[in-house]
Amino acid sequence: MKVVSIVGARPQLVKLAAVAAAFAGTGHQHSIVHTGQHYDADLSDVFFSGLGIPDPDVHLGVGSGSHGAQTGSVLTALDPVLAAEKPDWVLVYGDTNSTLAGALSAVKQHLPVAHLEAGLRSFNRRMPEEHNRVLTDHCADLLLAPTAEAMRHLANEGLAHRARLAGDVMVDICLRIRDAVLAGRCPAPSLPEGIDPDGPFLLATLHRPDNTDDPERLSAIVTALAGLPVPVALLAHPRLVARAGQHGIDLAQGSIRVGRPLPYAGLVAAVLASSGVVTDSGGLQKEAFLLDRVCTTVRPETEWVETLEDGWNQLVADPHELAADAWAAVATRPAPRAPHGAPYGNGTAAVRVVELMEQALDGRT
Known part of the structure; x- marks a missing residue:
């Protein structure tokens, strides 16, 4: 064949x-x-x-x-x-x-x-x-x-x-790399300066046009991330960097620490080190789920509906429309007590x- x-x-x-x-x-x-x-x-x-x-x-x-x-x-x-x-x-x-x-x-x-x-x-x-x-x-x-x-x-x-x-098939790789990270066979992730890998922090990515192309929406999302009570390691996709520059938006504000995208093993290690994930990425939603980290998805919907069960993933279409304490409660919520199944x-x-x-x-x- x-x-x-x-x-x-x-x-x-x-x-x-x-x-x-x-x-x-x-x-x-x-x-x-x-x-x-x-x-x-x-x-x-x-x-x-x-x-x-x-x-x-x-x-x-x-x-x-x-x-x-x-x-x-x-x-x-x-x-x-x-x-x-x-x-x-x-x-x-x-x-x-x-x-x-x-x-x-x-x-x-x-x-x-x-x-x-x-x-x-x-x-x-x-x-x-x-x-x-x-x-x-x-x-x-x-x-x-x-x-x-x-x-x-x-x-x-x-x-x-x-x-x-x-x-x-993404499960095949994610679980293989997870086991290597936990066994100490992968180097520590290169997190943005100012992120303590041993302390609580959120891992964040943004790249979808609905979130990046409208300057008012992007500014509001960045402001919402910047106001969180824990450090936010923002792995800045080239699209996000370009759009923020065009719109005159400073990504490195408040709680946000800006870094570059990571190789896959580094990303898995970063998710494992984090307290949770904030993203609009379909892949990262699922990786957070597989790695037992809560995810907050900055979108009104998800194609990975299985991740929503028991609150492992939560959709927030407009985080800037929530009160600051409500947004913080969602983004920094603890993991559910019940383990999730293996739908993938x-x-x-x-x-x-x-x-x-x-x-x-x-x-x-």
Whole structure:
């Protein structure tokens, strides 16, 4: 079986690490195309080195741009690559512009497409990622769903015949790195200056357009974080830094200590060291859940609805609209007493992904 994985952004690289490891133990041919959608070294290169992912076979280097320009650039660069490779499967990951472009390039050339992390829905049509998910699911041939809830979404859209429950491959990597951190096999995370890793602190990220592009909203969110009664380690995504600069917003104010994005092992270690997480990232919501840290999500909805059970994750669409003490109570709340279940699987999803692709290719499912 010949498989081409198409990736381009940090969350996809984490998933790729698990999938590449699963393919390494087989006789299948697995090659990697990196679109370059995340071109910052902190969001791309360190994941290849830090997670042991093989170097990409092809790097398209598309870089930044508007959604249309970026998607079009990936399509233009990817078409000849897939035409030359003619794989049995084109494997696309998640919900980025690279995901949609990879799926479109493949189906236009009559190449089978498998979508990893299929069936997630936020039902927020303002999110570009939501359109990428839905469009990719409806053109893919094999839908590899991470959860039972995702399977239900696919069935509701008439896609049950193409859907298979695979589990969440991010769990595979997160648990592996967690165990390495706890065993002392990973270095301490490089936290922003002024953060005591042995004291209480919150880990925060912000990058979604709804939170960063409106200067009044971004300013209000930053002010809300700055007013928290514990230090906030803000790992500043390049998008956040750029938008804050454009809007004239100082990120380093009040309780906020600004740092750079961390390699994946460093991120896991930072979450484990923290008292909790504040984010608008889908991946970090789930990582906090897997690592038994409470999460406050600065969005009105989440695609990872399982994290909301028992209060492990709490949605706050507008933290600046809460009274200061109410916002502080949410963001610094203790972890629930009851342990959570394992809705995302037990860490063996990547092996199942390979098996499901084998079976679908052989016509057994």
